[in-house]
Amino acid sequence: MRLSTKGRYAVTAMMDIALHNDVGPVTLADISQCQGISLSYLEQLFAKLRKGGLVEGVRGPGGGYRLARPASEISVADIIQSVDEKLDMTKCGGRGNCSRGETCLTHQLWFELSCNLYRFLSGIKLDQYVNRPEINELVKKQDRQYGRFINRPQAMA
């Protein structure tokens, strides 16, 4: 069982944006450099995040992406599902017609697993991480290292 980098990247990028939400839009170029993700690939992911209503793009100089709603209303499950990762572990999409029309021997197991997963991930909102001191430390360190937001006073607060 694995989480592809697609979902991983998406959550990381969203976290980056959430952590700078008070500073202003964050460019994909910044995220690319700072989090080590290919820019073109990020663009593909953000097309989906936009369609999913999680972020909005701001074009032109000084633009970038910002959250489309408060960080407290964006869960990790929302993000992962937006980029097409499914949290459903049944092979039948929960319909129970997995084995020649009947449910398969393990249907119930995967169904319960999916519920567990969904409950867990939809309970985690971005703001929970934004408020953790150790994560804030990490971000400030990154920002200094890459000289991000160097001309925006709030960022240095």
Next chain:
Amino acid sequence: MRLSTKGRYAVTAMMDIALHNDVGPVTLADISQCQGISLSYLEQLFAKLRKGGLVEGVRGPGGGYRLARPASEISVADIIQSVDEKLDMTKCGGRGNCSRGETCLTHQLWFELSCNLYRFLSGIKLDQYVNRPEINELVKKQDRQYGRFINRPQAMA
């Protein structure tokens, strides 16, 4: 996030064996036909399950596979991990050196997710399902449909 058919097949096959544990060894040919899994592929999976100490093979006519320990001591996590599926969702293997030696922004999140997953799946043992009436119904139906164990009286009990 997805569970590959590798893990899914492995658990299904193990469930099949557990459900016939009182009848005797179950052949891969039977599992293949009944659960719709390619025989050669099953053989690959069972090589791993054997190495993992979950099943033992019995060669020769009347042979097959049986559980290497009681169904109450085999968890779904055991099975999935035996066939190389990882339950670790961090990309650093839990070591925390994900982003140029430091932990990445999302390390903690994936770590907590992994713990949750592992706790859930290692809490589910095969015998819990063997004892569910609806699953027993399903198996008996399958057995009749494919004429399995037709010459072994216990199976029809």
Next chain:
DNA sequence: TAAATTCCTGACTAATTTAGTCAGGAATTA
């Protein structure tokens, strides 16, 4: 208004993983 910046799109390619095939040998039973 021109230049710079950034989002935005679609088509393409490379790499990896998953799923499955094939050929044949080894142990056991009847």
Next chain:
DNA sequence: TAATTCCTGACTAAATTAGTCAGGAATTTA
């Protein structure tokens, strides 16, 4: 000795993931 079943390793096909590339559209600032 013949049938059955496990067991092994090498190979192939298909799917998915990850990433590239080329270029256009909107916006801001000079």
